[in-house]
Amino acid sequence: MPDIAPLRDFVQAMTRLADARAPEARWLSEGRDLLAALVARDDWLPEECAQHGPTYRQVLLHCDPLERFSVVCFVWGPGQGTPVHDHTVWGLVGMLRGEEISTEMLPDPSGEGPMRPGRVDRLRPGKVVAVSPSFSDIHTVRNALADRPSISIHAYGANIGAVTRSVFDPATGRRSRFVSGYSNAFVPNLWDRSGEMTAQAAA
Amino acid sequence: MPDIAPLRDFVQAMTRLADARAPEARWLSEGRDLLAALVARDDWLPEECAQHGPTYRQVLLHCDPLERFSVVCFVWGPGQGTPVHDHTVWGLVGMLRGEEISTEMLPDPSGEGPMRPGRVDRLRPGKVVAVSPSFSDIHTVRNALADRPSISIHAYGANIGAVTRSVFDPATGRRSRFVSGYSNAFVPNLWDRSGEMTAQAAA
Numbered sequence A, B: 001m002p003d004i005a006p007l008r009d010f011v012q013a014m015t016r017l018a019d020a021r022a023p024e025a026r027w028l029s030e031g032r033d034l035l036a037a038l039v040a041r042d043d044w045l046p047e048e049c050a051q052h053g054p055t056y057r058q059v060l061l062h063c064d065p066l067e068r069f070s071v072v073c074f075v076w077g078p079g080q081g082t083p084v085h086d087h088t089v090w091g092l093v094g095m096l097r098g099e100e101i102s103t104e105m106l107p108d109p110s111g112e113g114p115m116r117p118g119r120v121d122r123l124r125p126g127k128v129v130a131v132s133p134s135f136s137d138i139h140t141v142r143n144a145l146a147d148r149p150s151i152s153i154h155a156y157g158a159n160i161g162a163v164t165r166s167v168f169d170p171a172t173g174r175r176s177r178f179v180s181g182y183s184n185a186f187v188p189n190l191w192d193r194s195g196e197m198t199a200q201a202a203a
């Protein structure tokens, strides 16, 4: 097990933002800086959370106990991607390993008819982008690499796996409701400090 | 996976107590009632958290992100027990399955010399007892059953696995420092509500 301390520090700082009742603008500035620091290094993610599967995996790393925010690891196998979807809450996407492409999708002005692609972000390790109903909430994401998995770390302003959201048929704009859930029944134990404390005592 | 909702509800109610900056007396009354409700039923503990090992297992179920409290599942194999130990913070012990015996241990009045047993509690399912530096913080606990495992659910007023505590040699009263850590690298995901939400939508 690698040293999980960077994830624990991130969770504690995000909890303090939640306790301060931070408005979205603070999450998108201070939360973004915290996530950027987390994905600036790739030495803390447990191996068990980095496995890819037959479809992309959404591995919960932490959910705030009052469900004010959540932290999720997305693992994209070669060629894997999402349907067109929304979030309904702010979200931050930080690239940890590999590369992914996020394509904003814009509804037809009539409300019906084909959707158009908007902004395209190619994310390389360390890069953070945001989504939100306040500026751009609908996109599709895929692994940019055909020959290996990619991994991004996401934070959202809710227990994202329990939010009723929408997927869209890009050809017609038709919306269907979904609740994503999570791919994992167990999340990392962030709280066993005994290894580092023993190391300190020995130092 | 059984329905984890009772544990999630317990964690959320305990989090609200922590946010209210509850003094110890409230944890020992309201927290005790919450724990009694949790162990009044034995249908929610994931199988993976109920496995016994070569020595007793201390399985973290939840740690408050600000480390104000933690919830731990103790799994005692047949005949297993703890050394004499303290906690340094309030603790609540709720019996879930099987039976255990908790024996309070009293230091020799001189501060050196053999410890004496005090109060003895035999815990049956549904029973909750408390420990605390304010009234009785040193005890030893063992499985009361020789032929099968027993399981109790504990709550403590800190990240108990990271607290520097003491074990005692009952023959001499001699104290040694320890940090217990936890037996598990992964804790249950309490936050996947997608199954119950789909069930609601279908109802």
Ligand SMILES: [Fe+3]
Residues within 6 Å of the ligand: A085, A086, A087, A131, A139, A141
């Ligand atoms: Fe997304």
Ligand SMILES: [Fe+3]
Residues within 6 Å of the ligand: B085, B086, B087, B131, B139, B141
């Ligand atoms: Fe104890």
Ligand SMILES: [Mg+2]
Residues within 6 Å of the ligand: A180, A181, A182, A183, A184, B192, B194
């Ligand atoms: Mg699921």
